[in-house]
Amino acid sequence: MTTEAFDAFLKTAWAEHGDRPQQVADQLAASLPLVQSSAQVRPFAALASHVYGEHLGQWEAGIALLDSMRALPSQDGSAAAHEPIARAIATLRYAGGDPSVLGSLDAHDRTFVLASAAAMFTGRGEFDRAIAAYSQAVKAGEAGLAPKSPAVGALAVGGNNLAAALEGKADATARELEAMVAAAEGGLTFWKQAGTWLQEERAEYRLTRSLLRAGRARDAVASAQRCIAVCAANDAPAFERFFGQAVLALALRAAGDGRAFATHRDLALGLLAQLPEGEKAWCERERAELG
Template sequence: MAGFQAFIDAAWSEHTIDPEGVAMRVTRAGATLATQPADVLALLRLTGHLWGEHLGRWAEGVAQLRTWAALPAWDGGPSLQDALACHVAALQWCAGRSDALKGLSSPQVVTALAYAAAAMTGRKERARAISAYGLAWDEVQDEDGLAQWPHEAPVWRALAVAGNNLSTELEELPSRSAAETAAMVQAAEGGLMAWRLAGTWLHEERAEYRLSCSLLKAGRPREALVAAQRCAALCQANDAPPFERFFAFAAQAQACRAANDAEGFAARRKEALHWHAQVPADEQQWCESDRLALG
């Protein structure tokens, strides 16, 4: 287990820097090192992500995914079958296969589309990312509201990660169309909803920050302030470290400024800088953009 875990950890650590090299190592060594079903599950996740988002080699990725089903460690259990089906469908959808989602259950459809949205976001194919996430979101909702799937189901984490990635990508555009703005907010709201079901308070708190940023970019500062206040409340309730509290109050300050609330801006800015002064030196680099935005 230690050998495989070290291998998979190194692959994740290095895959953005050297995707080709990591793919080669995974192909050559993965089958030898995987000795239990959890190892195969880890290989499926890495393969779907690496051959999709980073290499964009859809058919090759599908073939590699299917090789893991022939390993002795493959037990054919529901979690492995589900993961294989979703990752294969995601890559096939990205490749343009019209039948990519055929035969999948509703949560599998959402998971596959969320994986596809994340891959398209990473490859800067924003229109297709928006399409995939929108389709996933439509599938999640029914006449009675959200689908009643177990909170631990992989679908929620997939939807949360894809929503976060897509909303962040759209926020960073210098300008957005009305459709892109709507998709940005939808992705941030979807990410928050999914993290509330599948994540910890920290996931939820950071998703509230993300939603606040998206709403601010959408020209909705009052709503952005509300999301940032929920973010701060989660920090307070869970004794969050200064790093988290800084972002909560920085988001509130920026929302107040956009709403022309000078007094509110000054108070929140002061609070944000109070927490920033307590952020450890090795974490301050991640705060710089928001700190500079406070003026």
Template sequence: MTFDNFIKTAWADHGDQPLVVAERLSTSPQLAQTSSQIQAFTRLITHVYGEHLADWDAGIALLQSLPRLANEPAALSAIAVSTATLKYGRGDQDALASLTPLEQTITLATASSLFAAQQKLAMAIDSYSQALMSYPEFTGLPEEIPVHRALAVGGNHLACVLEEQKQRSTTETAAMLQAAQSALKHWQRAGSWLETERAQYRLCRSNLQAGLKDQAVQAARRCLEICTQNNAPAFELFFAHAVLAIAQKDQNDAFELHRAAAIVCLEQVPADEQHWCEAELKELNK
């Protein structure tokens, strides 16, 4: 099996079988030989051993077993950041001490996702807030792309988890909105149109949960505009029309217009992808 196939299969399997994937990872560090491969391996280790298993020590040990490429600073940084993230997750207060400011921001943003996945919401909010404050000014340099990605991914994950809470405090609602807004801001700097339109979708959802209907409609419209401008596939268009319909449920004509458009798009979505659309379809048919 090639390295790329190994990683692709592991990501596909880890949600339902995190222990099985962890075992595969623990016996395969030798597969990562290049800088890009090591970076991909560290991301998967951090996600599986951190978010899914909270097995900090085993994850750290596995990271330390990865090859050290002396002339590949990106690979060395990836190992350092992932190790610090798992150490921070287990409660090591000095985990960030040896990192650069950029690495500290990535670590804090990634740790926020670990805490959110474990429903440690106060810790997740605090970690993400620290990430935003730890490196507030960006100059647009290429080496900052991983920071933007970490803040975008962390913000999206935190917003999503907070949206799902049946009872949110005022602090949690504010954190949800900040996370969704920050995810959009940083995907605009580091992602493609696809990540940006999905961030608009997330912002719409967060605004709806916060009771901010007008802002939700604006975000949903921007989501649909981006899809239209980029000839998005039916899968993306379904979600854009669906969330715009849901945001306008109190306006019958607008709701029915976008509900009908979403259904048309759904008919064009490949059969093996349609299960992802079930939650929105249920909302549209209430």
């Protein structure tokens, strides 16, 4: 299979896995021969662990599938070939209820496993476990992580996902709201290391939302202003600038500054008017909140 065909297979599987995870899991199990190079191991293992873990909770089946990848011709002895499998298996083991797996891991892999498991727990609505795992992941990474390492990326994704899920939890407790802000701050910290300006900007947006949910309006204003500054520094398209202006307006309103709210509301709506209809659909929440 060509690289293009493999990429198309994974793209389709990612697009469909949310609606029919068991069928996608079955397709993955039947498609192991598609993994023909070490470069294809990581994306295949990532999808397999996500589907079998977060969506299905079929920990042992996922581990068995990943373990079978070790017999593929793509296992050329390189780190790129074997490390993603080992990390994915360790994540499923830990998330499936075997904390002893952490004892055999170095700080980097321990951080990756804990952060990845936190994302799995979040997706499964197991917030106590998600909060605990993410907190442990951040502590495990305090010893220092290589820039752009998989562990840094896992911390960024795990923090973002946990913050977004807790923000949407109507009955969130004070402890969960505190954890939400900490997760959003973690997402921002690690996206600055692992991502691009776009991911940093969106992490600032996420932090602003979390701060608003926690009732910290003034801190939300500062975060939203940083979001807009990132957009300005990188000549961001109107779609991104709309969200920055909208969330700043909402933060200013929450802080009691009606005049500044009106100014940034108008700026946001002006940007919204520039967007094609397909993009406007993604902006409906903010448009409704702006009134």
